[in-house]
Amino acid sequence: xxxxxxxxxxxxxxxxxxxxxxxxxxxxxxxxxxxxxxxxxxxxxxxxxxxxxxxxxxxxxxxxxxxxxxxxxxxxxxxxxxxxxxxxxxxxxxxxxxxxxxxxxxxxxxxxxxxxxxxxxxxxxxxxxxxxxxxxxxxxxxxxxxxxxxxxxxxxxxxxxxxxxxxxxxxxxxxxxxxxxxxxxxxxxxxxxxxxxxxxxxxxxxxxxxxxxxxxxxxxxxxxxxxxxxxxxxxxxxxxxxxxxxxxx
Amino acid sequence: xxxxxxxxxxxxxxxxxxxxxxxxxxxxxxxxxxxxxxxxxxxxxxxxxxxxxxxxxxxxxxxxxxxxxxxxxxxxxxxxxxxxxxxxxxxxxxxxxxxxxxxxxxxxxxxxxxxxxxxxxxxxxxxxxxxxxxxxxxxxxxxxxxxxxxxxxxxxxxxxxxxxxxxxxxxxxxxxxxxxxxxxxxxxxxxxxxxxxxxxxxxxxxxxxxxxxxxxxxxxxxxxxxxxxxxxxxxxxxxxxxxxxxxxxxxxxxxxxxxxxxxxxxxxxxxxxxxxxxxxxxxxxxxxxxxxxxxxxxxxxxxxxxxxxxxxxxxxxxxxxxxxxxxxxxxxxxxxxxxxxxxxxxxxxxxxxxxxxxxxxxxxxxxxxxxxxxxxxxxxxxxxxxxxxxxxxxxxxxxxxxxxxxxxxxxxxxxxxxxxxxxxxxxxxxxxxxxxxxxxxxxxxxxxxxxxxxxxxxxxxxxxxxxxxxxxxxxxxxxxxxxx
Numbered sequence: 081x082x083x084x085x086x087x088x089x090x091x092x093x094x095x096x097x098x099x100x101x102x103x104x105x106x107x108x109x110x111x112x113x114x115x116x117x118x119x120x121x122x123x124x125x126x127x128x129x130x131x132x133x134x135x136x137x138x139x140x141x142x143x144x145x146x147x148x149x150x151x152x153x154x155x156x157x158x159x160x161x162x163x164x165x166x167x168x169x170x171x172x173x174x175x176x177x178x179x180x181x182x183x184x185x186x187x188x189x190x191x192x193x194x195x196x197x198x199x200x201x202x203x204x205x206x207x208x209x210x211x212x213x214x215x216x217x218x219x220x221x222x223x224x225x226x227x228x229x230x231x232x233x234x235x236x237x238x239x240x241x242x243x244x245x246x247x248x249x250x251x252x253x254x255x256x257x258x259x260x261x262x263x264x265x266x267x268x269x270x271x272x273x274x275x276x277x278x279x280x281x282x283x284x285x286x287x288x289x290x291x292x293x294x295x296x297x298x299x300x301x302x303x304x305x306x307x308x309x310x311x312x313x314x315x316x317x318x319x320x321x322x323x324x325x326x327x328x329x
Numbered sequence: 330x331x332x333x334x335x336x337x338x339x340x341x342x343x344x345x346x347x348x349x350x351x352x353x354x355x356x357x358x359x360x361x362x363x364x365x366x367x368x369x370x371x372x373x374x375x376x377x378x379x380x381x382x383x384x385x386x387x388x389x390x391x392x393x394x395x396x397x398x399x400x401x402x403x404x405x406x407x408x409x410x411x412x413x414x415x416x417x418x419x420x421x422x423x424x425x426x427x428x429x430x431x432x433x434x435x436x437x438x439x440x441x442x443x444x445x446x447x448x449x450x451x452x453x454x455x456x457x458x459x460x461x462x463x464x465x466x467x468x469x470x471x472x473x474x475x476x477x478x479x480x481x482x483x484x485x486x487x488x489x490x491x492x493x494x495x496x497x498x499x500x501x502x503x504x505x506x507x508x509x510x511x512x513x514x515x516x517x518x519x520x521x522x523x524x525x526x527x528x529x530x531x532x533x534x535x536x537x538x539x540x541x542x543x544x545x546x547x548x549x550x551x552x553x554x555x556x557x558x559x560x561x562x563x564x565x566x567x568x569x570x571x572x573x574x575x576x577x578x579x580x581x582x583x584x585x586x587x588x589x590x591x592x593x594x595x596x597x598x599x600x601x602x603x604x605x606x607x608x609x610x611x612x613x614x615x616x617x618x619x620x621x622x623x624x625x626x627x628x629x630x631x632x633x634x635x636x637x638x639x640x641x642x643x644x645x646x647x648x649x650x651x652x653x654x655x656x657x658x659x660x661x662x663x664x665x666x667x668x669x670x671x672x673x674x675x676x677x678x679x680x681x682x683x684x685x686x687x688x689x690x691x692x693x694x695x696x697x698x699x700x701x702x703x704x705x706x707x708x709x710x711x712x713x714x715x716x717x718x719x720x721x722x723x724x725x726x727x728x729x730x731x732x733x734x735x736x737x738x739x740x741x742x743x744x745x746x747x748x749x750x751x752x753x754x755x756x757x758x759x760x761x762x763x764x765x766x767x768x769x770x771x772x773x774x775x776x777x778x779x780x781x782x783x784x785x786x787x788x789x790x791x792x793x794x795x796x797x798x799x800x801x802x803x804x805x806x807x808x809x810x811x812x813x
Contacts, residue, residue, distance in 0.1 A: 131768050132767075132768075133764055134760065134764065135760070154767070155764060155767035155768050156767045156768075156770050156771065156772050156773075158768075159767070159768055159769060159770035160770050164768075165768050167765065167768075170765070171759075171761045171762050171764075171765040172762075173762055173765070173766075173779070173780060173783055174783055174784065175782070175783025175784050175785070175786040175787070176779055176780065176782070176783035176786075180779065180782075180783075181766075181769070181779070184766075184769075184771050184775060184779055185766075185769035185770050185771055188769075188770045188771050188772065188775065189770040192770070224783070241769065245769065245770070
């Protein structure tokens with residue numbers, strides 16, 4: 081298996097409107113790819129389709145993930161198989177602590193893999209370790225999921241959850257937007273520290289700052305629902321200087 | 330939104346694991362209700378004349394009354410009171426009258442209710458004394474002797490009538506008068522057993538007390554009576570649970586609970602109501618028509634109600650407090666979950682009479698399937714209730730689009746110095762919340778359980794530990810399949 085993720089001629093949309101008009105994208109194991117593109121290009125749609133959001137409908141094309149037909153899997157099955165989406169707008173779940181939420185997530189995944197649930201002590205150890213990775217204090221574990229979180233806290237919490245679930249493919253949907261320099265560094269450090277030759281990441285962004293820190297192997301430019309250019313960091317440089325105008329393959 | 334698929338709108342399908350029937354020889358009295366039946370019940374229990382008179386008086390009052398029709402309960406059937414058996418009891422082994430029938434032992438084992446002290450002492454179960462009621466009789470009360478050493482009386486109602494008639498007579502129907510309402514009058518006429526608890530002056534009850542009610546026989550109703558008295562400076566935590574077999578018929582449960590809290594005393598009353606709710610098509614289920622009321626009689630007395638209502642086809646229940654003593658206080662914490670075709674009309678009344686009395690109401694309704702879930706509450710501040718305070722919070726959570734949530738709060742404030750506040754919210758479990766959980770690997774059923782548990786957390790956290798775990802489980806199980 082050469083590629084962890086293989087997307088072929090993907091057409092997808094929402095509420096009867098096609099947004100992605102034939103995407104082809106392959107990510108080999110161990111590589112970090114970036115997707116850049118202007119507003120409305122379909123970047124978040126791609127993240128939503130990959131993670132199986134029920135509002136999005138795939139009209140044609142195929143996606144293979146770790147050799148399996150991704151489109152035949154439910155959102156939770158995709159998660160169990162190691163796909164993680166860092167949400168652009170993380171959702172509040174009032175009354176549910178980060179600890180309970182993560183316990184449910186980690187153990188659901190272990191159960192799906194035929195493993196025993198973690199003991200409370202094992203879980204606590206994991207929780208503390210990953211919290212320190214993103215600079216979260218003890219009190220964070222007791223907070224209600226995303227309730228009253230600042231923008232930066234929400235994004236750090238997403239990276240923390242990513243670290244807890246240790247995915248093989250991490251999709252970061254504009255995790256960098258609205259972050260200050262320090263928070264951006266925490267996010268990048270998180271991504272880098274989780275990276276290994278067995279794992280891949282897809283970083284969706286408007287800006288190159290995050291890319292400077294995570295150093296993607298390939299940059300794809302998504303425009304009007306199509307991949308219009310592919311290249312290295314020089315593509316990100318060009319976009320930084322001249323914008324997305326004039327990049328159309 | 331996905332076009333054809335509203336993932337939040339499917340019927341609730343429940344696994345009711347307590348729906349089994351115990352095969353045991355039982356004695357029944359003929360069905361129907363008249364003075365002879367009442368005399369027969371009283372005779373079965375060898376009751377003193379004053380109690381028979383009490384029953385007959387209640388029966389005569391009941392015959393003049395009509396069932397209340399104000400509940401938002403369109404599925405409450407017209408009950409044929411002549412078609413019910415009012416007394417059913419497991420037959421005693423005549424050679425060993427003191428022994429618990431192995432079939433009963435097995436039943437309560439299966440339900441996880443420790444009816445033998447040694448199970449508790451061995452540390453398998455949490456430290457709790459249990460009065461176990463099976464159909465019309467109490468079959469076992471544990472730790473009676475241990476508690477008696479501290480002056481605490483904890484026994485079945487029938488035993489209390491025999492052994493402590495003065496106490497029973499002094500307090501019975503002082504909080505819920507015989508003619509209070511249609512179902513309370515019915516209960517007063519035909520009640521068969523229940524729990525009695527008296528905590529003497531200054532005694533803090535060292536263990537949780539609990540009553541467990543089990544309906545087993547078909548064609549019967551259960552009419553239990555609970556009377557709890559906390560004397561000056563006493564305190565007790567009381568828990569109540571219940572289950573019944575799955576049947577296509579409706580079965581009536583009309584209980585009365587009275588609580589008297591004297592000066593400086595503290596009572597916490599917790600209920601996890603898990604009567605059979607009926608099937609997915611709305612067939613069968615318990616009609617739970619219950620009157621519960623406490624009287625904070627003394628200064629600084631305190632009564633806290635916590636209820637988790639997940640069962641019953643119909644729930645009509647308003648645990649209430651009369652705040653008579655100055656500086657007395659009370660809380661009502663409620664989670665009511667309805668799925669399929671269940672209907673619940675539940676809430677509380679807080680009647681402020683004394684000065685500086687305080688009450689707090691937190692009601693969390695959860696409706697799924699085709700169910701109807703109503704909060705009905707009354708906060709009344711009498712003219713003498715100087716500086717009284719009430720805060721009410723009524724939240725509704727809707728799952729799917731076929732269910733209903735309603736709130737009927739009434740505030741009657743006759744005290745200018747009182748402060749009464751009411752807040753209400755209605756929300757839905759959003760698709761985004763579900764998807765967020767699913768993306769993290771949490772299945773739709775587990776996600777609903779998690780989200781609902783979070784919503785109800787403020788109430789669940791009030792329950793004794795073991796009860797809280799049980800309640801959380803019930804909420805999840807009862808919502809399984811509520812999204813498709």
